[in-house]
Amino acid sequence: MRNIIIASTSTVHGGKPLEYLLEELSIFFKNTSEILFIPYARPSGITHDDYTESVRLAFNKIDKTVKGIHEFANPKEAIKEAKGIFTGGGNTFVLVNQLYKNDLIDTIKNEVKNGTPYLGTSAGSNICGLTINTTNDMPIVYPSSFKTFGFVPFNINPHYLDPDPTSKHMGETRETRIKEFHKFNTQPVVGIREGSWLEVKGDTTTLRGTLDARIFEYDKAPYEIETGSELHGLK
């Protein structure tokens, strides 16, 4: 049975990395003491080693050890043998570029389909959707495709941000951008606010955490769903 957490962010304002999720994660990863970490998104361009170290510190609090996928000679084998996978945030384009370079997309899809628990935060959540066409990140590298895992039949917009009515900046709001996306694409987009996540168990996807989420469907007015709701019929 599929077992996936798709979180808006790893860190909420004023908190430490993964802190708000740790209680949840100790249940989620209850069948393994070791997490395979995919550090490819490299926030602020930090190294795979440095990124893995910071995640190790967070998971140590719930008595889990962490190994970075870059520490393995064969990353595909590492995925196949993992009992729990975490892909952290950073730059979505850098992440996807590396996943394609190492030919890992299908391997991860298969293992997660077969039940390996997968946690994604931010960029690591973005790739749980159909494509990265709704990432917020700067396209600092050119990946060979924008297509991703499709664990859910829609796109994710992590760090969903409501419009700031006081802004004098002429850049587009997040809602404007997602509406633009729907001029060229038809799949739904789920905007997840920081502090909330989607929980996928088998075929059921439920919104968890403290905040509502905003749903954008093609040719419909956007609407809110409450935490605790199941996401039905989105495709």
Added chain:
Amino acid sequence: MRNIIIASTSTVHGGKPLEYLLEELSIFFKNTSEILFIPYARPSGITHDDYTESVRLAFNKIDKTVKGIHEFANPKEAIKEAKGIFTGGGNTFVLVNQLYKNDLIDTIKNEVKNGTPYLGTSAGSNICGLTINTTNDMPIVYPSSFKTFGFVPFNINPHYLDPDPTSKHMGETRETRIKEFHKFNTQPVVGIREGSWLEVKGDTTTLRGTLDARIFEYDKAPYEIETGSELHGLK
């Protein structure tokens, strides 16, 4: 002689489209009464016709007529015959995708090199740099390349935005994003604030408008340049 305006935005807060630039544009386009408009960036997904109409209204104020490139059977010929070109803002990925589909990148590069005045705003400015790796836009379509005109030997970041010290949102600031870009790329990035533009005359590039610009060079601390400064030695 090359004659290019690379503007941060078409519209400043509280103003009308191109209003703050019109006086400048009536000099810039003094040798032509007709502007060829490239509406491919489709802000908010509006049609080429609707976008061209709004630009027509703005240029009418300085007695210029406007034709949209989509009105021509042969867009390459339209570029070659144009006496003045304007590419408006919208979504940079949508813009670049259409330019590649119509095989127009080299044609525009050549004509502008040979002296056709070119005005870009926002997405239309982004493509004046080496690549679109420093756009702020959402990647709602997947273009066949991120490489663009390279009228200047650096990348552009239009709508440059200073960090907001009061924000509690965990998304990256613009400066953080550009620093990340420099972990994977070495060309300089020029952040142009709304209300300012780069003027390229022959081989000389000068910052114009009301605000300073922020320069990001590989492996150097970012710094400000004052309006009126020439941009030397960036490459």
